[in-house]
Amino acid sequence: MITAAVDRAADARPWIERASPTHPSLIDEEHRLGELYNMVNVPTVVWIDEEGRIARPNDVAFTTEKGGKYADVSTDEQMALLRSWVRGELPPKPEDVLRAQVAPASTGSQAARAHFGLGWWLYQSGYTDAAEHQFRIGGELAPDDFMIRRGTMRLRGSDPFGPEFREMVTEWLTLGHTYYLPLPVG
């Protein structure tokens, strides 16, 4: 198990210290996993086998049934599936089925992440307004990238559980989209 907090280290620290995990518990301030794995939201999990092959592409996984309800998935069923994979009891999925579950990365989403990357450097360099401008461009280029749209709210002095977040989700759902995109269990 490897966890990565898509957060500033200071924001992730209290959570990690309280959990005091034994597995590598990493900080991904720069959205490196977003860039490499085309992740657009959290929580996102990937199963990677002994040879470094993807055994299950990006999926939504909460740790509690209450959390799973947000994504309309059963955490218990997901956990049972994960356990059977770890024990080697799960028959491997055909590669074409897995490939079909890999979400394509659009040119817009890749450009959006470059704007986030520039914004993060500007933010760290103290150019707060210029950073905000880059984060906004990123969100416009990839409106489904909530790592950018919601993940930068604290950097922009906004509350990621407040009105901006609620308005963003309401607008997104009104457009007919889904906020979390889990894979089918099984």
Add this chain to the structure above:
Amino acid sequence: MTSFMLLDVGRPTEVETTIDQDGVWIGAAGVEAALGWELKPEGLCKDDVCIPIADHQGLVSNGAMHLETLADLLRRPLALSKEHGAAYLGPPLDLYDQTVGALQAPDFTLPDLDGQLHSLSEHRGSKVLLAAWASW
């Protein structure tokens, strides 16, 4: 010449640039230092790969390279702030299709809270559940 920060997937290198109405021009030495691509008679070269540049007339002028043309040539997403003298080049556009698209997990190296670096490749031979989360 002004100083400019070129961020190669986040890795910063300070390079000398000239900014004119056509855009940002980075000295060939800066491109090599930041991105590892060297200007040679046969083209733009890195390791054993050379990209011919004859079809990219606007790329080189007075020993400097035009940043936006360079990003196009290398097929890399670019975000640029002329005002703050910085640009970010993301991973090559095809990398995702070549790795995740082919079910190969791309390696990464990230710090823990103590700043100690960890790579996915250290876990080869074990099953890994990679879980991205956030406090938000």
